[in-house]
Amino acid sequence: MQVHIITIGKELLIGDVVNTNTSWIGQYFTEQGLECTRAVTVDDDTEAIIREVEYSLNNADITIMTGGLGPTHDDVTRHALCKYFEVDLTEHEPSRAHIRHMFEKRGIPLSSSNLGQSMVPSNCEVLFNKKGTAPGMYFRVNSRVLAALPGVPLEMKHLIREELMPRLTAHFNLEPCYYCRYIQIAGIGESTLSDLNIGNISEYLNGRVALAFLPGIQGITLRLSSYADTPEKARQAAWPLEEHIRRTAGEYIFSDLPEDTIQATAGRLLASNKRSLALAESCSGGLISSKITDVSGSSAYYMGGICAYSNRAKIEMLGVDADVLNEHGAVSKPVALQMALGAARRFNADIGLSTTGIAGPGGGTPDKPVGTIWIGYWSAETHFAVKAMLFKDRLINKERSAIIALDILRRRLSGIDSFPYDLKPEFA
Amino acid sequence: MQVHIITIGKELLIGDVVNTNTSWIGQYFTEQGLECTRAVTVDDDTEAIIREVEYSLNNADITIMTGGLGPTHDDVTRHALCKYFEVDLTEHEPSRAHIRHMFEKRGIPLSSSNLGQSMVPSNCEVLFNKKGTAPGMYFRVNSRVLAALPGVPLEMKHLIREELMPRLTAHFNLEPCYYCRYIQIAGIGESTLSDLNIGNISEYLNGRVALAFLPGIQGITLRLSSYADTPEKARQAAWPLEEHIRRTAGEYIFSDLPEDTIQATAGRLLASNKRSLALAESCSGGLISSKITDVSGSSAYYMGGICAYSNRAKIEMLGVDADVLNEHGAVSKPVALQMALGAARRFNADIGLSTTGIAGPGGGTPDKPVGTIWIGYWSAETHFAVKAMLFKDRLINKERSAIIALDILRRRLSGIDSFPYDLKPEFA
Numbered sequence: 008m009q010v011h012i013i014t015i016g017k018e019l020l021i022g023d024v025v026n027t028n029t030s031w032i033g034q035y036f037t038e039q040g041l042e043c044t045r046a047v048t049v050d051d052d053t054e055a056i057i058r059e060v061e062y063s064l065n066n067a068d069i070t071i072m073t074g075g076l077g078p079t080h081d082d083v084t085r086h087a088l089c090k091y092f093e094v095d096l097t098e099h100e101p102s103r104a105h106i107r108h109m110f111e112k113r114g115i116p117l118s119s120s121n122l123g124q125s126m127v128p129s130n131c132e133v134l135f136n137k138k139g140t141a142p143g144m145y146f147r148v149n150s151r152v153l154a155a156l157p158g159v160p161l162e163m164k165h166l167i168r169e170e171l172m173p174r175l176t177a178h179f180n181l182e183p184c185y186y187c188r189y190i191q192i193a194g195i196g197e198s199t200l201s202d203l204n205i206g207n208i209s210e211y212l213n214g215r216v217a218l219a220f221l222p223g224i225q226g227i228t229l230r231l232s233s234y235a236d237t238p239e240k241a242r243q244a245a246w247p248l249e250e251h252i253r254r255t256a257g258e259y260i261f262s263d264l265p266e267d268t269i270q271a272t273a274g275r276l277l278a279s280n281k282r283s284l285a286l287a288e289s290c291s292g293g294l295i296s297s298k299i300t301d302v303s304g305s306s307a308y309y310m311g312g313i314c315a316y317s318n319r320a321k322i323e324m325l326g327v328d329a330d331v332l333n334e335h336g337a338v339s340k341p342v343a344l345q346m347a348l349g350a351a352r353r354f355n356a357d358i359g360l361s362t363t364g365i366a367g368p369g370g371g372t373p374d375k376p377v378g379t380i381w382i383g384y385w386s387a388e389t390h391f392a393v394k395a396m397l398f399k400d401r402l403i404n405k406e407r408s409a410i411i412a413l414d415i416l417r418r419r420l421s422g423i424d425s426f427p428y429d430l431k432p433e434f435a
Numbered sequence: 436m437q438v439h440i441i442t443i444g445k446e447l448l449i450g451d452v453v454n455t456n457t458s459w460i461g462q463y464f465t466e467q468g469l470e471c472t473r474a475v476t477v478d479d480d481t482e483a484i485i486r487e488v489e490y491s492l493n494n495a496d497i498t499i500m501t502g503g504l505g506p507t508h509d510d511v512t513r514h515a516l517c518k519y520f521e522v523d524l525t526e527h528e529p530s531r532a533h534i535r536h537m538f539e540k541r542g543i544p545l546s547s548s549n550l551g552q553s554m555v556p557s558n559c560e561v562l563f564n565k566k567g568t569a570p571g572m573y574f575r576v577n578s579r580v581l582a583a584l585p586g587v588p589l590e591m592k593h594l595i596r597e598e599l600m601p602r603l604t605a606h607f608n609l610e611p612c613y614y615c616r617y618i619q620i621a622g623i624g625e626s627t628l629s630d631l632n633i634g635n636i637s638e639y640l641n642g643r644v645a646l647a648f649l650p651g652i653q654g655i656t657l658r659l660s661s662y663a664d665t666p667e668k669a670r671q672a673a674w675p676l677e678e679h680i681r682r683t684a685g686e687y688i689f690s691d692l693p694e695d696t697i698q699a700t701a702g703r704l705l706a707s708n709k710r711s712l713a714l715a716e717s718c719s720g721g722l723i724s725s726k727i728t729d730v731s732g733s734s735a736y737y738m739g740g741i742c743a744y745s746n747r748a749k750i751e752m753l754g755v756d757a758d759v760l761n762e763h764g765a766v767s768k769p770v771a772l773q774m775a776l777g778a779a780r781r782f783n784a785d786i787g788l789s790t791t792g793i794a795g796p797g798g799g800t801p802d803k804p805v806g807t808i809w810i811g812y813w814s815a816e817t818h819f820a821v822k823a824m825l826f827k828d829r830l831i832n833k834e835r836s837a838i839i840a841l842d843i844l845r846r847r848l849s850g851i852d853s854f855p856y857d858l859k860p861e862f863a
Contacts, residue, residue, distance in 0.1 A: 018649050020471045022462025023658065023693075026454050029476070034450025043448045045483070046476040048457070055473065078626045079648055080637075113824050115857050118630040159650075161828075219451055230451075286742070288721075292728025293714075296721025296742040303796055303829055305720075311748040313741055314714070314724045320739040320782060354748060368731055401731055 008179060010036045011067035012046040013059045015074035015084055016158060019048045028073050028163060035167060040185035040234070041069065051075050056087035064148050069175060071167075074158030076141035078120035084155055088144070089128045096126040099133045102142040109140060131155075134170035138162045143170060152178060186233050186241035188249055189265035192256055193226035193414045194427030200227060204255045211248035215241075218248060225269055225410055226261075258423050261414070269413040270298040276420035277308035277358075282386075284416070285354035286312030287325050287346035289337065290364035290380055294409045310354035315346070325349030338363050338375050343383030343392040344435050351385050358419075359385040360412055364397075366404045380408045384415060391432040436607060438464045439495035440474040441487045443502035443512055444586060447476045456501050456591060463595060468613035468662065469497065479503050484515035492576055497603060499595075502586030504569035506548040512583055516572070517556045524554040527561045530570040537568060559583075562598035566590045573602060580606060614661050614669035616677055617693035620684055621654035621842045622855035628655060631856075632683045639676035643669075646676060653697055653838055654689075686851045689842070697841040698726040704848035705736040705786075710814075712844070713782035714740030715753050715774035717765065718792035718808055722837045738782035743774065749791075753777030766791050766803050771811030771820040772863050779813050786847075787813040788840055792825075794832045808836045812843060819860040 012032050018024040026048060033043040044067070049055040056075070063070040075084030089096055103125035110117040124141045127133055134143030134154065141157040143166040154171050156163045175181065192200065197220050208218065215235060221228040231249055235241035253260065261272045277284055286296050296312040299305050313324050318337055321327040326349040331341050343363050351359030364380030371377035378397040384390060395411055397404045414427065426432055440460050446452040454476060461471045472495070477483040484503070491498040503512030517524055531553035538545040552569050555561055562571030562582065569585040571594040582599050584591045603609060620628065625648050636646065643663060649656040659677055663669035681688065689700045705712055714724050724740040727733050741752050746765055749755040754777040759769045771791050779787030792808030799805035806825040812818060823839055825832045842855065854860050 017647060018658075019458070020461045020474060021465040022458035022460070023647075023649055023656075025458045030447070030450035030453045032450070033448045037449040044478055044480075046448060048474040050472055052472075077648075079629055081647065113857070115624065116627065116631070118626045120630060121626045221451060286721075288724075291725075292733075293716075293721035293724025293740060293742070294728075296716075297719075297725045297833070300720025300722075300742070300744065300794075301830060301833070306744050309744050311742050311744045311752065312721060313752075314721070314728070314739050316728065316734050316737055316739045324739065324741075324781065353752065366728075402729060405725070405729070 008041045008069065008181070009067045010041050010043045010069045010071065011063035012043065013056070013063060013070060013072040014046070014048045014158070015051060015056060015072065016048075017050050017081075019074075020050060028158060028160060031160065031164065032071055032073075032167070036069075038185060038187050039172070039181070041181075051081050051083050053083050053087040053090060056084060057091045060088070060091050060153065064151055064153060068151055068179070070151070070153045072153070072155040073163050076124065076155065076157045078118070078124055078140070085126065085128060085144075088131075088146075088155060092128055092130050092146070094129045097129040099125050099127050099142055101135060102127075102133060105135075105137070106140045134166050136162055136166060138165045145171065145174060147178070184235055184238055184241055186235070186238060186245050188231045188245065189263065190229040190231065190249075190252060190256070190260055191226065191262040191264070191267060192229065192259045193261050193269055193410065193417075195226070195259050197222055197227055199428070200256065200259070204259070205252060206255065208248060208251065211251060216244050216248060224406055226259075228265065258418065258425065259427070261417055268298070268301070269410060269417055271302045273413050273417045273420065274299065274302045274305055274308065276417060278304070280420055282357040282420070283308050283310050283355075284358050284360065285310045285350040285356035287350035287359065287361040287383075288312060288314045289316060289321070289346070289362055290366045291362040291405050291409045291412070292316070292366070294405050295360070295362065295412055298409060298413065310356040313350060313353070321346065325353065336375070338365055338379055338381060340381055340383075340392040340394070340433055340435075343381035344385065344390055345383075347383035347385035347390065357386060358416070359383070360416055362408050362412055364404065364408055366401045366408075367399055368401060378404055380404065380411075382408065382412045382415060384419065386419075389434070391434045393426065393430045393432050395430060436469045436497070436609070437495045438469050438471045438497045438499065439491035440471065441484070441491060441498065441500040442474070442476045442586070443479060443484060443500065444476075445478050447502075448478060456586065456588060459588065459592065460499055460501075460595070464497075465613065465615075467600070468609065470662075479509045479511050481511050481515045481518060484512060485519045488516070488519050488581065492579055492581060496579055496607070498579070498581045500581070500583040501591050504552065504583065504585045506546070506552055506568070513554065513556060513572075516559075516574075516583060520556055520558050520574070522557045525557040527553050527555050527570055529563065530555075530561060533563075533565070534568045562594050564590055564594060566593045571598060573599065575606070610665075612663050612665055612669050614663070614666065614673050616659045616673065617691065618657040618659065618677075618680060618684070618688055619654065619690040619692070619695060620657065620687045621689050621697055621838060621845075623654070623687050625650055625655055627856070628684065628687070632687070633680060634683065636676060636679065639679060644672050644676060652834055654687075656693065686846065686853065687855070689845055696726070696729070697838060697845055699730050701841050701845045701848065702727065702730045702733055702736065704845060706732075708848055710785040710848065711736050711738050711783075712786050712788065713738045713778040713784035715778035715787065715789040715811075716740060716742045717744060717749070717774070717790055718794045719790040719833050719837045719840065720744070720794070722833050723788070723790070723840055726837060726841065738784040741778060741781070749774060753781065764803070766793055766807055766809060768809055768811075768820040768822070768861050768863075771809035772813065772818055773811075775811035775813035775818065785814060786844070787811070788844055790836050790840055792832065792836055794829045794836075795827055796829060806832055808832065808839075810836065810840045810843060812847065814847075817847075817862070819862045821854065821858045821860050823858060
């Protein structure tokens with residue numbers, strides 16, 4: 008069962024936008040046991056779109072198009088489809104009502120170009136887009152299928168998962184025989200994980216069992232996958248390797264869910280342990296607070312945080328001792344510890360977590376170069392600080408210090424007393 | 436002068452790797468005044484590669500291929516090219532010596548498959564790859580050009596800049612004649628901007644002047660571009676439209692730099708006006724603080740912030756009046772105002788900015804549904820709060836409330852007294 012992808016938009020061709028839609032669609036259909044064999048990107052150009060639609064309808068079972076369904080003059084996908092199928096546009100009344108309702112609810116004037124988005128080729132079945140204003144379109148062409156979807160990732164993903172996939176499953180009588188597990192890992196680099204922990208896995212691999220290392224901002228996601236005649240056989244084929252990874256990567260694994268985050272894992276652990284958290288952020292600048300509050304329900308365990316960017320704020324808002332600050336400097340173990348303690352006290356939380364460091368690009372000294380970060384942890388049972396030597400880039404240092412702090416929190420709440428292999432704690 | 440891109444590799448089709456090569460190449464050639472009109476990705480499959488090479492050589496002046504030049508059995512690009520051109524592989528002696536030298540220097544045993552990378556189709560001119568082991572290949576086909584490059588981004592970029600572009604410039608007698616301006620806009624939707632502000636621009640557009648609306652998380656980036664025989668003529672051709680946009684979109688424009696952010700703009704304004712800022716965040720959860728501190732040098736004007744997620748924190752840390760909180764609820768104008776004032780006072784800042792709202796997915800009421808957000812602004816000169824009715828999605832509500840707050844700050848600091856068209860301020 009072959010899938011072709013057609014993405015439409017000049018912004019993709021001139022590099023203004025990286026084509027993450029193609030990678031997401033490719034991954035999604037791979038996980039459904041379908042094979043994505045070709046992806047093409049063309050401009051918002053009627054003739055080019057028609058040429059690609061024709062080619063893919065002749066060569067693939069399923070063609071997914073995204074983009075070019077917006078309200079402005081340069082969006083021509085629906086016209087190209089009308090021309091290719093030799094049909095007219097017709098109004099889809101539920102989409103029109105939905106567009107009207109979306110604008111009314113937000114009190115924004117409705118324009119005629121927005122209402123125009125409810126016009127669809129008369130031979131399509133509408134994939135109702137409750138997340139946006141451009142309806143998706145589903146065409147059956149002999150035994151084959153073409154779907155045209157909006158290019159906005161949130162809307163595209165929603166329509167594929169909720170509207171398109173059920174139709175494809177019914178139409179092609181698909182049975183999943185693909186097994187896939189995601190294992191999310193933090194606190195260790197790709198080569199160290201591969202060389203020192205997981206080791207040689209060639210005995211577990213064959214044409215139908217595969218392991219991919221996917222690096223991301225939180226750490227590494229391992230994708231363990233296998234194909235077989237039945238779902239159960241696929242699962243069994245992958246099992247020995249999965250067991251090996253769990254044994255060797257152990258404490259570095261924070262989740263089995265592909266879209267999970269360390270902050271969500273830490274949040275679940277805070278909730279189940281009935282512990283509350285407060286933050287004192289300097290070098291991470293509010294990023295940990297933002298990550299924690301990305302998780303729905305975080306108000307149950309997150310009391311609040313202070314971003315104390317100046318020494319004065321560290322003293323006045325967090326109770327850091329001015330003499331300690333002067334003696335050791337803001338980027339130091341005692342200040343990290345006092346910040347963590349101060350956050351816990353001010354917000355009446357069980358756990359205080361802090362960061363103080365030199366995010367860069369300026370502010371480094373020979374003693375404390377850019378990338379020097381201290382993370383403090385305070386609870387009634389233990390308090391310690393951890394030093395990490397990070398990078399030259401400000402945004403990467405913010406991100407990494409936030410992830411390290413959250414991973415330390417996760418480990419503590421999971422009952423893991425040890426630290427990632429390259430971090431040495433100093434207890435006060 | 437049309438450019439086609441062919442990227443090769445299963446990893447791109449199944450979503451393990453995002454295709455950043457295509458975006459980089461598209462951007463690079465656009466900046467050289469060439470037009471990238473099509474990009475396709477196929478598997479390491481000889482027949483599929485030949486089909487795309489044939490199509491692009493028939494339809495584009497320049498075809499750039501990347502990938503499939505590695506040492507392993509699944510890299511078939513050079514074989515596909517031999518088959519298409521009906522030639523044999525031949526050894527490129529300088530590349531062979533270079534490969535041998537690279538392995539010796541790093542003390543790694545040299546394999547026969549690595550040496551095999553020095554074999555190239557006999558009709559190509561080698562683009563010498565001093566950064567890696569796979570040589571690039573340059574083919575002249577009648578008046579057209581095909582280049583096959585390694586997929587490793589570092590090597591691909593080096594070969595395009597240093598080896599390929601000089602040859603293309605000489606071969607096609609190229610002179611850069613592309614003009615491009617980016618205009619970044621916040622506080623208004625794409626269709627409203629297009630319909631109500633910018634209006635009908637067809638008189639300004641022709642085949643060589645184009646305007647693209649690129650929506651992003653901050654707002655909309657307008658890309659205004661034109662081609663002409665000389666750079667100066669290209670600039671002049673675009674000027675009337677640029678002037679029209681500046682006149683009609685006026686106060687919504689926050690920057691002319693493509694990679695600029697609202698927080699960087701607001702930061703420059705804070706610095707130049709010598710004003711300092713403090714934050715009190717509830718529904719945005721620290722995200723504004725994180726954005727502000729993304730900007731290098733923000734410690735000069737950002738005093739700090741409090742994420743007050745609970746009513747208790749709003750009262751104790753920000754001095755919000757408990758009676759006001761009880762009477763009006765946390766998501767209200769008076770609480771937003773008191774939070775902004777509290778932040779400014781606690782951190783001794785000139786300006787206090789606050790958010791309080793229902794980010795969702797839970798917590799909505801008929802009176803205050805999910806997405807109800809108040810933003811408070813306090814300075815010695817003025818204080819007001821603005822209500823926005825946003826969405827159902829938690830992360831989008833966090834992001835939007837942060838952007839709206841930063842945009843209000845930008846407007847005030849720019850001396851713009853008015854508000855985005857859909858926001859009505861309430862002065863205390």
